[in-house]
Amino acid sequence: MTEPVLSVEAISVSYGRIRAVENVTFAVPAGGLVTLVGANGAGKTSVLSGVSGLVKLRSGRVRFEGSDVTKWSAHKLVKAGLVGVPEGREILAAMTVHENLLLGGWHRRRSAATTIDEMYQRFPVLAQRRDLSAGSLSGGEQQMLAIARALVAKPTVLLMDEPSMGLAPLVVDEIFRVIAEIRSSGTTVVLVEQNARRALRVADYGYVMETGSITQEGPAADLIADQRIVSAYLGLD
Numbered sequence: 001m002t003e004p005v006l007s008v009e010a011i012s013v014s015y016g017r018i019r020a021v022e023n024v025t026f027a028v029p030a031g032g033l034v035t036l037v038g039a040n041g042a043g044k045t046s047v048l049s050g051v052s053g054l055v056k057l058r059s060g061r062v063r064f065e066g067s068d069v070t071k072w073s074a075h076k077l078v079k080a081g082l083v084g085v086p087e088g089r090e091i092l093a094a095m096t097v098h099e100n101l102l103l104g105g106w107h108r109r110r111s112a113a114t115t116i117d118e119m120y121q122r123f124p125v126l127a128q129r130r131d132l133s134a135g136s137l138s139g140g141e142q143q144m145l146a147i148a149r150a151l152v153a154k155p156t157v158l159l160m161d162e163p164s165m166g167l168a169p170l171v172v173d174e175i176f177r178v179i180a181e182i183r184s185s186g187t188t189v190v191l192v193e194q195n196a197r198r199a200l201r202v203a204d205y206g207y208v209m210e211t212g213s214i215t216q217e218g219p220a221a222d223l224i225a226d227q228r229i230v231s232a233y234l235g236l237d
């Protein structure tokens, strides 16, 4: 097997005495779409925070493109190509759509302008709203903006945290279409979702998290097909 582009080896994350993540291991092949599913509070966001340098790991290692990046800062990881779309989107509401996109390219100076133009082609609704404050956009448009802002950073691996959260079903469809497109255009994706069934439909491989640990893993199609897993973890559609 070729070496994964991202490999997370036995990581643990604690907040004081709270053990949010225990000994989590997973691998992401280049060009793949891997999902981490599980209920609210299972520790999915904490895994992404640990991988992206936003919280310190209690133990374990993260390897990205062959380097041990365990101790790297979040901004160094972004520069290297490991970029997140945070839960709750975290767009800057008082700034314009365009200013938010510029922030995504903070480390790329002039070359970011070309990528921002590409984003306007890919997401015409953002071009239409370019000079409006980001806070005036609908929830779905804000999610598009958060995704576009991350893409302006030219990620090798995009870490997406609950991109469908709080959105209406039709908008969720649109977001999943965008996720599939990002992957087809060559960016590797790690998708964290409570909406397990939807996430597994778009992913190649899935990991199920429960109270801080991975309890199941397998090809996404197998996880969806396994009635035991569906009833225990995935709930109803």
Ligand SMILES: Nc1ncnc2c1ncn2[C@@H]1O[C@H](COP(=O)(O)OP(=O)(O)OP(=O)(O)O)[C@@H](O)[C@H]1O
Residues within 6 Å of the ligand: 015, 018, 019, 020, 038, 039, 040, 041, 042, 043, 044, 045, 046, 047, 087, 162, 194
């Ligand atoms: N900053 C924090 N301080 C203390 N405890 C935290 C913090 N962030 C998360 N936790 C706790 O860690 C555990 C895992 O939370 P985490 O947000 O990683 O789960 P999650 O699966 O991503 O859930 P969600 O879908 O709600 O984001 C939970 O028990 C949560 O209460």
